[in-house]
Amino acid sequence: MRIYEELFIVRPDATDEEVDPIIDQLKNVITQAGGTVDKTEKWGVRRLAYRVMKYNEGQYVLLQFTAKAETVKEIERRLRVADAVLKFLTVRIDEKLKRIEKRKKAREKRAARKPAPAPQAPVLASPALPHEPPAPVPGAPGAPAAPATTQPAEQPE
Numbered sequence: 277m278r279i280y281e282e283l284f285i286v287r288p289d290a291t292d293e294e295v296d297p298i299i300d301q302l303k304n305v306i307t308q309a310g311g312t313v314d315k316t317e318k319w320g321v322r323r324l325a326y327r328v329m330k331y332n333e334g335q336y337v338l339l340q341f342t343a344k345a346e347t348v349k350e351i352e353r354r355l356r357v358a359d360a361v362l363k364f365l366t367v368r369i370d371e372k373l374k375r376i377e378k379r380k381k382a383r384e385k386r387a388a389r390k391p392a393p394a395p396q397a398p399v400l401a402s403p404a405l406p407h408e409p410p411a412p413v414p415g416a417p418g419a420p421a422a423p424a425t426t427q428p429a430e431q432p433e
Contacts, residue, residue: 277311279342279373284355284364285334288321294360295335302339305350311343328362340369 282302286295295318303313319336328334348366355364 277342277344278368279314279340279370280348281367281369282339282341282348282351282355282364283367284337284339285324285328285362286337286360287362288331288333288335290335290360295337298355298358298360299337299339301354302351305354306341306343306347309343309347309350311341311347313339313341315340331362334362 284298286298299316303316306313315338317338319338321333321335323333324331352364352366355361
């Protein structure tokens with residue numbers, strides 16, 4: 277058994293009476309195969325990144341469930357033949373959840389090893405030193421002009 281997310285997009289003009297039976301059908305497929313439905317979310321109508329079957333918008337529905345690979349194949353088959361469904365995407369997230377959990381445990385372990393920070397003594401202000409402005413760079417804007425050197429002009433012979 278693995279954890280999956282199924283995101284599918286339904287036509288934007290589809291009513292709840294058309295969307296709910298699709299969701300119920302998928303839930304029945306999952307539970308009859310011995311899986312569990314963990315989460316069901318209707319995200320509502322959102323704009324699509326590109327036109328799909330002449331639609332610019334679609335109703336997004338997310339299902340998170342635990343099931344076997346054969347069950348996922350059956351769910352995808354049913355979504356493929358449903359007229360109201362524009363697109364669908366199935367993602368296996370159990371590996372991702374394991375990585376997140378592993379990272380969290382490692383972070384907690386490091387935090388437990390790290391000693392508590394010692395209180396620091398207040399830093400006393402040092403006496404003010406006279407501040408000298410930097411020397412201007414010759415040729416830089418705002419710098420005084422460098423003395424021009426004149427060379428004697430050549431005399432024609």
